[in-house]
Amino acid sequence: MTPDAVGASPPALTFRAASFGYAGRPAIEGIDGTVRRGEALALVGPNGAGKSTLLKGIVGEAARLAGAVDLHGFAVRNLAYLPQQPEIDRSFPITAEEFAATGLWRRLGPWRRYGPGHRAELSEALARVGLGGHEGHLIGALSGGQMQRLLFARTLLQDAPLVLLDEPFTAIDARTEADLLGIVRAWREEGRTVIAALHDLGQVRAVFPTALLLARRAIAWGPTAEVLTPENLARAEGRPLPDAGAADAAETAALAALGSS
Amino acid sequence: MIDLLLGPFVEFSFMRRALAGCFALSLSAPPIGVFLTLRRMSLMSDAMSHAILPGAAVGFLVSGLSLPAMTFGGLAAGLAVALLSGAVTRSTALKEDASLAAFYLVSIALGVMLVSLKGSNVDLLHILFGTVLALDDPALLLIGGISAVTLLWLAIAYRPLVVECVDPLFLRLSGRASAVTHLSFLGIVVLNLVGGFQALGTLLAVGIMLLPAVIARFWATTLPGLLPISVLASLVSSYAGLLLSYHAELPSGPAIVLTAGALYLLSILVGRNGGLVWRMRRPSHAAA
Numbered sequence: 322m323t324p325d326a327v328g329a330s331p332p333a334l335t336f337r338a339a340s341f342g343y344a345g346r347p348a349i350e351g352i353d354g355t356v357r358r359g360e361a362l363a364l365v366g367p368n369g370a371g372k373s374t375l376l377k378g379i380v381g382e383a384a385r386l387a388g389a390v391d392l393h394g395f396a397v398r399n400l401a402y403l404p405q406q407p408e409i410d411r412s413f414p415i416t417a418e419e420f421a422a423t424g425l426w427r428r429l430g431p432w433r434r435y436g437p438g439h440r441a442e443l444s445e446a447l448a449r450v451g452l453g454g455h456e457g458h459l460i461g462a463l464s465g466g467q468m469q470r471l472l473f474a475r476t477l478l479q480d481a482p483l484v485l486l487d488e489p490f491t492a493i494d495a496r497t498e499a500d501l502l503g504i505v506r507a508w509r510e511e512g513r514t515v516i517a518a519l520h521d522l523g524q525v526r527a528v529f530p531t532a533l534l535l536a537r538r539a540i541a542w543g544p545t546a547e548v549l550t551p552e553n554l555a556r557a558e559g560r561p562l563p564d565a566g567a568a569d570a571a572e573t574a575a576l577a578a579l580g581s582s
Numbered sequence: 583m584i585d586l587l588l589g590p591f592v593e594f595s596f597m598r599r600a601l602a603g604c605f606a607l608s609l610s611a612p613p614i615g616v617f618l619t620l621r622r623m624s625l626m627s628d629a630m631s632h633a634i635l636p637g638a639a640v641g642f643l644v645s646g647l648s649l650p651a652m653t654f655g656g657l658a659a660g661l662a663v664a665l666l667s668g669a670v671t672r673s674t675a676l677k678e679d680a681s682l683a684a685f686y687l688v689s690i691a692l693g694v695m696l697v698s699l700k701g702s703n704v705d706l707l708h709i710l711f712g713t714v715l716a717l718d719d720p721a722l723l724l725i726g727g728i729s730a731v732t733l734l735w736l737a738i739a740y741r742p743l744v745v746e747c748v749d750p751l752f753l754r755l756s757g758r759a760s761a762v763t764h765l766s767f768l769g770i771v772v773l774n775l776v777g778g779f780q781a782l783g784t785l786l787a788v789g790i791m792l793l794p795a796v797i798a799r800f801w802a803t804t805l806p807g808l809l810p811i812s813v814l815a816s817l818v819s820s821y822a823g824l825l826l827s828y829h830a831e832l833p834s835g836p837a838i839v840l841t842a843g844a845l846y847l848l849s850i851l852v853g854r855n856g857g858l859v860w861r862m863r864r865p866s867h868a869a870a
Contacts, residue, residue, distance in 0.1 A: 380755050398757045413620055413748040414804045423745050426756055431741045459803060460748075 333514040339388035341378030348374040363525040364518040366535035372518035401481035418456035424478030446477040466497035486517040604820035610732035612812035615795030629686035633663035635693030660772035712783030728777035789839035800853025
């Protein structure tokens with residue numbers, strides 16, 4: 322099911338008949354396929370399709386009920402994962418700068434010195450997400466968009482080969498969205514693997530060359546243009562297949578349905 | 583004047599011992615209290631301190647007012663309740679605060695019952711409210727040791743502790759540090775409560791841990807401010823409380839905790855960060 326176009330690069334992540342869920346009940350089943358290094362894969366599907374569960378399954382926050390996930394030599398701690406609802410205590414008295422610096426945890430651990438090189442890297446990351454000048458602000462004083470920028474700054478510092486993003490652009494302003502999409506593009510150009518759950522099909526078409534359409538199982542997986550067809554979207558939604566003449570209308574409807582979810 | 587402020591400590595060794603014990607506690611317990619309040623675990627520490635009572639009481643039953651026996655009993659019981667209440671919360675529908683309240687009510691009743699089986703009301707008062715004016719060498723060494731271990735632990739675990747507080751999921755996915763940090767934090771809390779129990783008794787041990795921490799919240803916004811201010815508040819309360827208890831012939835433990843209480847009231851009124859006076863002056867900031 323994996324596209325041949327990027328078949329040349331080595332694998333980053335392989336699912337083998339993998340099912341994930343909670344309390345023994347599967348939320349998504351029978352996922353089979355490989356994500357190549359440097360690939361930017363969008364997870365698309367209606368609400369409850371299992372996009373978040375699949376991402377949680379990769380990092381072990383959702384239980385793997387069957388099959389296997391192969392990270393090809395990487396460990397979960399090498400990945401960067403940005404959940405849709407982070408367990409962050411926004412009232413904790415920590416500054417934006419200090420919070421972003423936690424992205425260095427994997428490299429510095431509890432004791433290693435936080436040196437001038439790290440400091441430079443940190444201020445560069447904050448500048449890249451547009452938070453230069455906000456270093457000393459407490460995270461509780463940041464807006465939703467600024468907090469998301471800060472989380473991207475931390476992800477930048479994690480310097481991870483595989484980045485998992487769960488609906489990273491929900492409930493943020495258009496400018497923040499554009500800036501952060503730019504960072505996703507940059508990750509792609511740097512050869513990092515990005516897997517993102519998204520509901521905005523326009524975004525998917527613009528930034529993600531490959532897509533995986535989900536509806537509690539894989540509906541289609543491949544080049545974005547071949548995956549996001551009206552027929553596939555209708556199947557994911559559980560609606561009857563549109564006839565040829567109604568295809569455009571069907572796609573519009575599917576877009577609207579996905580966009581509102 | 584100097585005689586009034588220093589006289590009791592120059593003249594009486596039991597006052598010096600009390601001051602040394604309280605100062606040692608003041609270095610370690612308030613920073614732990616800061617993290618407890620930030621993690622909204624104040625009630626947890628309360629429950630754990632009460633849980634120490636039946637453990638100490640069993641030690642008392644077995645070997646009288648013996649420090650090692652009561653310390654060991656208290657340590658074991660405190661750790662047991664910390665782990666049990668976590669397990670009850672995870673495996674039942676009960677919210678953590680409810681399960682903690684249940685644990686600590688049972689603990690107090692059981693502890694008082696156990697002490698009364700063998701001891702007098704005076705023994706009970708000693709266990710509940712401590713004997714800060716009768717700290718002997720082993721007790722002082724224990725408190726000093728606990729204080730040193732706590733400061734060392736804070737130095738080692740500071741980074742993961744902060745990350746664990748602010749974004750537990752992030753730390754959980756970054757390796758084993760999360761579980762190690764959480765469990766060792768609970769252990770350190772119990773250790774400090776056991777240390778505080780020597781001086782202030784099981785009921786008031788939390789006082790020197792939590793009151794300085796909430797006082798600090800009125801004067802600082804970030805950890806580099808909160809931690810030293812909490813220590814300072816605790817040092818001042820210990821010193822002023824002991825002095826007050828000496829001159830006014832009041833019981834020492836309650837005097838120390840009441841002094842901290844007075845500082846707390848003062849902070850509510852004039853604290854730079856959210857004190858009532860400032861809120862009334864700048865009504866537009868009242869909601870912030």
